[in-house]
Amino acid sequence: MVHQYRNNGYNIALDVDSGSVHILDDLSYQLIAELEKNRALTDEELTGMFGDRYDPSDIREALSEIHGLESAGQLFTEDVYKNAVIDFKNRPTVVKALCLNIAHDCNLACRYCFAEEGEYHGRRALMSYEVGCQALDFLVAHSGNRHNLEVDFFGGEPLMNWEVVKKLVAYGRSLEKKHDKHFRFTITTNGVLLNDEVMEFCNREMDNVVMSLDGRQAVHDHMRPFRNGKGSYELVVPKFQKFAAQRKALGKQYYIRGTYTHYNLDFARDVIHFADLGFDQLSMEPVVAPADADYAIRPEDIPVLKEQYDLLAREMIRREKEGRGFTFFHFMIDLTGGPCVYKRLSGCGSGTEYLGVTPWGDLYPCHQFVGNEQFLLGNVKDGIVRTDIVDSFKCCNVYSRKECRTCFARYYCSGGCASNSWNFHGRIDDVYEIGCELERKRVECAIMIKAALAGSPES
Structure with a gap:
């Protein structure tokens, strides 16, 4: 093809x-x-x-x-590759990453939040140190020969449970030498509680930090207000700028991570705004929302959004040639090697290699399934008891989704998000059509950028 x-x-x-x-x-x-x-x-x-x-x-x-x-x-x-998927279901379940929902609570009221201001269709709660330790023990016990293990402190807002985050990092470090493991910790924050002590600790212990910012002040404040309706932009941006500058000076990874909606279809302006603020590691995701939500991306928005990706790609080329380039997550593809065949076919590993953990230790296929009892796999104390659900996720790949079989981008998105498939079609092995359209465009732009920066327009 x-x-x-x-x-x-x-x-x-x-x-x-x-x-x-x-x-x-x-x-x-x-x-x-x-x-x-x-x-x-x-x-x-x-x-x-x-x-x-x-x-x-x-x-x-x-x-x-x-x-x-x-x-x-x-x-x-x-x-x-198509014959490689036959043995996927027979592969042992090796867990390499956990998303710890350290706080089912939040100090913002983001309009598009799938976690319902951190409650995840349930109650507000903070993960205890004991449950967190059990989660790390579970990860070590089920990680096989995997040396590098990923743990993302997530929420809600994880800084609302900051003391437990610090203690769990220390506990994870105590397990490394004994079990020949290395923990790569990440934290995702809205920045409200960010301070010098948090930055210093994260710069020492966190392999990555993700800072949530949606773009220009009007865009950000509309979608990410406090519960009293006041915007959060002026509070968090200076903190993020300081944090990002520190990370950059140390050679540490970070991401400014935004979400665009129907209200800012000109999202390329928001990404460029990030760059103008001094950030150079950027991500901007399309919101995924029910079709009747006023902020949802609609099919008729797709042509405009594709033009925005083109505009962004051209601006990235221009700035790179001027020596002030920046990275954009969805344009980062490896044309020389890329991920292993297993990852190219099956994607993020949700439900098998990657699991979400609630404050009370329940296990779900990923953080986006948390609260949906149909996908409750077990808990960190007793382990996975619903192996049938795990097996169903093992069978999710680009060949189980008929739309993927003829899609040129299939090895770059690996079939897309199982949670989006479930929310829109009631099954985990379908596709989210709007997401597919945008992913194809992003792949095309990413390849074009490589061509433009490589030199000659002909070969």
């Missing part, structure tokens, strides 16, 4: 199953398009088809190069 498109003056061909990307002149681009439609076409037939527009010697030269790419396994390659 070959996917071809034009973007920002480049003719691009992605050989889906090999991952090879080709930047083409107009002739080669058109020849590959014809061959993709009909692989039985001969060189003579193709020369006849294009002879009135191009010199026959140029056509023969282009076809020779195309055949060379095919022989090298870089064009018109066969899908060699």
Whole structure:
């Protein structure tokens, strides 16, 4: 399967199953398009088809190069992965990451919050140190030979349970040498309670920090107010700027992570606003919401959003060439190797490798399933008891979703989010169509950026 498109003056061909990307002149681009439609076409037939527009010697030269790419396994390659999914269900369940919902409580009232201001369809609660220790013990016990283990302190707002966060980090460090493990801790915060002591600790102990900011002040304050309706932008932005500067100076990772909605379809302006504030590690996600929510992304918004990704990509190229570039999470793809085959086919590992933990220790396939009792897997004390649910998640891959089988982006999104599939279709192996449309556009932009920064528009 070959996917071809034009973007920002480049003719691009992605050989889906090999991952090879080709930047083409107009002739080669058109020849590959014809061959993709009909692989039985001969060189003579193709020369006849294009002879009135191009010199026959140029056509023969282009076809020779195309055949060379095919022989090298870089064009018109066969899908060699589909048989790999057969054994997925038989793989042992090795857990490598936990999302600890350290606080089912929040000091903001974000309008789009899937966690219902931290309550997750239940009650407000803070995770105890004892439950947190049991969660880390569970992770170590079920991680097999995996050395690096991921733990994300999440909420609600995790800084509302800060003392327990610190104690759990210390407990995790105490387990490392004994069990030959290394914990990579992450914390996601809205910044309200961020202070110098928190920053110093995170700079020492957290591999990554995620700071929630939705964009320009009017955008952010509309969607992320306090419960009294007052906006949070002026309070959190200076803290985030200081924190990000510290992380950058130390060579530590961070993300400014925003959510765009129907109210800011011009979200590229918000990402650029982040960059103008001095942030250089950025992410902006489309909101996922019921269709009747006033802030939900609608099908008719898609053309506008695609234009925004194009605008953002061009601005990133310009700033990179000026020496003031920034990264954007959804444009970060590896064209030289990428993740292992298992990850390319099955995605984030929710329900198998990655689990969410409630304040009282219940286990769910991920933080977005928390509170949905149909997906309660067990608890950190007794372990996973609903292995049937785990098995169903093991079977989620790009071949179990029929829409993915013919999608050029399938190895980059790995089938998309199981929670989104459940919320929109009542099953975990379907797709969220709006998300698919946007993901395809992001992949196209990401490849174009690579081409633009590599140099020549032709190869």
